Amino acid sequence: MAPRLTSSARQLVGAALLGVTVVLGLLSFAGAAEAATVKGSPPKVEQQVIPRPTPYYDQFNSGMASSSIRVFGTNGQLLMYGNRDVKYYLPQMLVSGKTPAALWALGYQLFEQNCSACHGVEADGVPPANTPSPGNVPYPNLTGLGPATYDFWIESGRMPAASTPQTQPMRRPARLNELQALAISDFLNTKSPQCPLCYAASPFVPNVLDLATANLSDGAALFALNCAACHTITGDGDALANSTFAPSLRDVPARQVAEALRTGPGNMPVFSGNLTDAQLRDVVAYVTEKIQHPQNPGGLGLGGIGPVAEGFIGLALGVGLLALVGFWIGDRS
Amino acid sequence: MTARLGMRLPGRSKKEREPLGPYGRVGKAVEELDERLGIAKGGKTFLDKIFPDHWSFMLGEIALYTFVILLVTGVFLTLYYVPSSALTIYHGPYKPLDGQLVSQAFSSTMDLSFTVRAGLLMRQMHHWACDIFVGAIVLHMARVFFTGAFRKPRELNWTIGLTMLILAILNGFIGYSLPDDLISGTGIRIAYSILLSIPVVGSYLAFFLFGGNFPGTSIIPRFYVLHVLIIPAVLVGLLGAHLFLLVRQKHTQFPGPGKTERNVVGSPMYPVFMAKTTGFLFMISGVVALLGTFFQVNPIWQFGQYKASNISYAVQPDWYMGWLDGALRVMPAWEFVGWGHTIPFNVFVPAIIFPGIIFNICYAWPAIERRYTKDNLLHNLLDRPRDRPKRTAAGAAMLGLLSTLFVASATDVLANFFKISLNTVLVSMRVLTVIVPVIAYFLTYRICKELQAVPGAGKRKVVNVVAMTEGGEYTATPVAPPPELVDHELDAEPVPGLIGEDAPADAVAAAAAVGGRPGNVGTSSVRTVPR
Numbered sequence: 130m131a132p133r134l135t136s137s138a139r140q141l142v143g144a145a146l147l148g149v150t151v152v153l154g155l156l157s158f159a160g161a162a163e164a165a166t167v168k169g170s171p172p173k174v175e176q177q178v179i180p181r182p183t184p185y186y187d188q189f190n191s192g193m194a195s196s197s198i199r200v201f202g203t204n205g206q207l208l209m210y211g212n213r214d215v216k217y218y219l220p221q222m223l224v225s226g227k228t229p230a231a232l233w234a235l236g237y238q239l240f241e242q243n244c245s246a247c248h249g250v251e252a253d254g255v256p257p258a259n260t261p262s263p264g265n266v267p268y269p270n271l272t273g274l275g276p277a278t279y280d281f282w283i284e285s286g287r288m289p290a291a292s293t294p295q296t297q298p299m300r301r302p303a304r305l306n307e308l309q310a311l312a313i314s315d316f317l318n319t320k321s322p323q324c325p326l327c328y329a330a331s332p333f334v335p336n337v338l339d340l341a342t343a344n345l346s347d348g349a350a351l352f353a354l355n356c357a358a359c360h361t362i363t364g365d366g367d368a369l370a371n372s373t374f375a376p377s378l379r380d381v382p383a384r385q386v387a388e389a390l391r392t393g394p395g396n397m398p399v400f401s402g403n404l405t406d407a408q409l410r411d412v413v414a415y416v417t418e419k420i421q422h423p424q425n426p427g428g429l430g431l432g433g434i435g436p437v438a439e440g441f442i443g444l445a446l447g448v449g450l451l452a453l454v455g456f457w458i459g460d461r462s
Numbered sequence: 463m464t465a466r467l468g469m470r471l472p473g474r475s476k477k478e479r480e481p482l483g484p485y486g487r488v489g490k491a492v493e494e495l496d497e498r499l500g501i502a503k504g505g506k507t508f509l510d511k512i513f514p515d516h517w518s519f520m521l522g523e524i525a526l527y528t529f530v531i532l533l534v535t536g537v538f539l540t541l542y543y544v545p546s547s548a549l550t551i552y553h554g555p556y557k558p559l560d561g562q563l564v565s566q567a568f569s570s571t572m573d574l575s576f577t578v579r580a581g582l583l584m585r586q587m588h589h590w591a592c593d594i595f596v597g598a599i600v601l602h603m604a605r606v607f608f609t610g611a612f613r614k615p616r617e618l619n620w621t622i623g624l625t626m627l628i629l630a631i632l633n634g635f636i637g638y639s640l641p642d643d644l645i646s647g648t649g650i651r652i653a654y655s656i657l658l659s660i661p662v663v664g665s666y667l668a669f670f671l672f673g674g675n676f677p678g679t680s681i682i683p684r685f686y687v688l689h690v691l692i693i694p695a696v697l698v699g700l701l702g703a704h705l706f707l708l709v710r711q712k713h714t715q716f717p718g719p720g721k722t723e724r725n726v727v728g729s730p731m732y733p734v735f736m737a738k739t740t741g742f743l744f745m746i747s748g749v750v751a752l753l754g755t756f757f758q759v760n761p762i763w764q765f766g767q768y769k770a771s772n773i774s775y776a777v778q779p780d781w782y783m784g785w786l787d788g789a790l791r792v793m794p795a796w797e798f799v800g801w802g803h804t805i806p807f808n809v810f811v812p813a814i815i816f817p818g819i820i821f822n823i824c825y826a827w828p829a830i831e832r833r834y835t836k837d838n839l840l841h842n843l844l845d846r847p848r849d850r851p852k853r854t855a856a857g858a859a860m861l862g863l864l865s866t867l868f869v870a871s872a873t874d875v876l877a878n879f880f881k882i883s884l885n886t887v888l889v890s891m892r893v894l895t896v897i898v899p900v901i902a903y904f905l906t907y908r909i910c911k912e913l914q915a916v917p918g919a920g921k922r923k924v925v926n927v928v929a930m931t932e933g934g935e936y937t938a939t940p941v942a943p944p945p946e947l948v949d950h951e952l953d954a955e956p957v958p959g960l961i962g963e964d965a966p967a968d969a970v971a972a973a974a975a976v977g978g979r980p981g982n983v984g985t986s987s988v989r990t991v992p993r
Contacts, residue, residue, distance in 0.1 A: 440781025459517025
C-alpha cells in the first residue's frame, strides 16, 4: 500500500496504542492489588495482648435440658452462664493481675473520659449538658447490653465515635486496647438496671478459640443462608437503605464476628436462639478462613463485586482492545 | 513408501510429472478440485470479493470470531457438564463446599473448575468470549446504525442481526444460569417472576417453562437443550443468512474519491483480507485466552449451590442483561390490585413492556426512517453520522438510556463504593433515566450541526507554506500537498486474479524479472469493482 502513513509508521501507532492499553491494564491491576492489600491488612494498632485461657466450655455437653447454666468459681463469682445452646464466659477471668475492683476503677475512669460526653455519666444515654445528638436521634442507653456488645463496639474502633456524625459508624483502628475495653465492659456491667453484678441478662464474649475443629462446609452453608443476604456471598458487604450498610467482613477478627452474631449491632439481627455455639464457630471459621483468605483460582478477582466489574473488563479490555486491533489493521480514511 | 522399497510405478517418476503451473502446488491442487467439483467460478467470486478497508468494518468480525471461540470452548464444556438437578454430595478439592448436598449441574461445574485439566480456563474463556461477543454485536450494530448501513436494500440484514443480538443475550443469560449456583439461581428466580407478572397467561407460561412450580427439576435440562442446541443452531442459521446477504448485496462503503453507489472499493478476499482476518482471529483468540487466564469470572465456588431459601446481596446479571436489571430497579413499586387479581406493573412494565418497546423500535427503525424521509432509493454509500443529525441524536439517546439503566443495575454497588445513601442513588437514577436520553439527544444534535457548520472539520488540513518577508511580515500560502500526503489508496489498481484467469502478461513478466509471483506485483492491493 502507498498510504499517507507508511506501513511501519502505522504499525508504530498501533503498537503505541496497544502499549497504552497494556500500561492502563497494568495500572488498574496494580491499583486493584493495592486496594486488595489495603483491604487485607488494616493498619496495626499497638495492643496489649492478653492470653485467653480456654474456658470451662467443653465440660458442659449440650445434652443438658436445663434452660440455664451457671458456673461459679471457687470464691463464688460467676464464671459462665448460658443455656443449652448458647454459653458465655465472663471477661473477668481473662484478666490476670487485675483485681475486679481495680478493673472496675479503670473502666470507670475510661468511661468518664471517652464515653460519658454522649452516653451520660450513668451510661443511660442522657448526656450531661444536653449535648444535642446528630439528627435528634437519642444517644443509646448502654446499661444492661452485656460485655459482648461493649467489647464489639470498642474493639472494632466504632466507639468512641468519630467526631463527624455518621448514620452508621464505620470500622476504624481501635482507639482503646483490649484491656481498656474489658475494663469499660466491667464498669458498664455494674450499671445494669436489672441486677448490678449480675451477668445473666446479656451476652458475654463468645468463645472463638477452637476454630480449628470447626466445620467449614457447615459454616459456608450457614453463611449463605443467614449472612449473604446483606453481607453478600463473598463477604464484601453492600449498601442498605438510608445510608446504612452491611460492612465488609474482609478484615473483621474472629471474636468480633462472633460478638456481632450474638449481639446484632445496628441493623443486624441477633443470632442467638437459632445458632448453636458449634454453628457459631462454624460461621466464624468460614468467615475468618475462607471469606478472608479465599481459595480462589482463576486470576484477578476484580474486587469481588461481580458482573458489573466483569462487564467493565469485558467491554473495556476485551471489546475495546479488539476494536483497537481492528483500528490498527484497518484503514482510517 | 514406494521410493523406500525401490519400486517405481509406471509413468509416475519425478522427471515425468507434468510441470506445475504458475501458481505452484496450491494452484495444481485447486485445479484438480475444479476439474471434479467446478469450484473455480464460485471460488473466484469468493476469493475476489472486495472488503472495504475501513477499520469500523472489522467490528462484526470480533463477534464472528468470538462466536467461533464460544462454539469451541462450549463443546469442551459439554464433555464434562451434567445438565441435571438431581442431588449429589460434592466431594472435591474445594473444602468449604465438601460434603454439601448440591445438584449434579453445580457439582460438575465445580469439577470443571477444580478437577478437569484446563477446565477453569475453558469456562473463563467461554464466559469472557460471551461478554465480548455481545459487546461486539452491539458495537457493530451501532456502526451500522450511525452510518445508515441498514437502509434499503439492507433492512433484512438489519433484522437478522438484531434477532441474533436478542438470541445472543438470551443464550448468554441461559448459559450463565446453567451452573446452578446461588447468583444465577437468583437470576432464574427473577426470570420466573417476570413470566408470572404477565397478566392472564403469566402463571401458565411460567409453569410451562419450568414444568411446574419454581424451582423444580426441569429447568436446568431444558435450559441446557436451549443453550447448546436450539439457540446455537438458530444462531448459526441466521449467521449464514447474515453473511450470505452480505456477500450477495456487497459491502457498503464510506463516500470518498473513486467510491460511488455503483462500485465497491477495497481489498480482495485473497490475499489481503484473508491475511488480515486470519490475523484478527488469532488476536481475538489471544485476547480471550489472556482474559480467561488473568481475570476471574463467575467464581461459582464462592457462591455455592442455589437454594430457594438463600440469597446474596449485590447480585447483578452479566452486563448485557444489566439494563433490564436497572429498569427493574428504577421502576416505582406500582401495582394494580382488584377483582381478586394483581397486575404487578413494577415487574411487568420494566421487564416485559420496556424491552419489547426497545427491541421493536430497533426492528422498525429502517421502516420508520423510510417513512419520515420518504427516501426509497438504494444506498450503498454510507452516511457520515454528522450528516444525519436526527438519526445520530436518536441513537445517542437510545445508548444514553440503556447506559443509564446499566449503571442503575449497580445502585447498591455505587452507594457502597461512594458511601452515599442507597435511596439517594436510586432517586438520582430515576431522574437520570428520564433526562439523560433527552440531554443526549439535544447535545448530539447540536454537535452534529456544529460539525456540519465547520467546513472541513476532521479533514486533512490544506498545506501552507509560511514565509517571512523582508519587512518581517509572515505570509501563509496554500500549496499543493506533497506526493506522500496525496491519497493514493483510492486509486484503483488491477490485481491479478488467481483462479481461472491468466495473470496479465506484463504482471507475469514483471514478476519473473524480480523472481516472484504475479501476486506480488504492484504496491497497492486496493481494487475497485462494479457492484
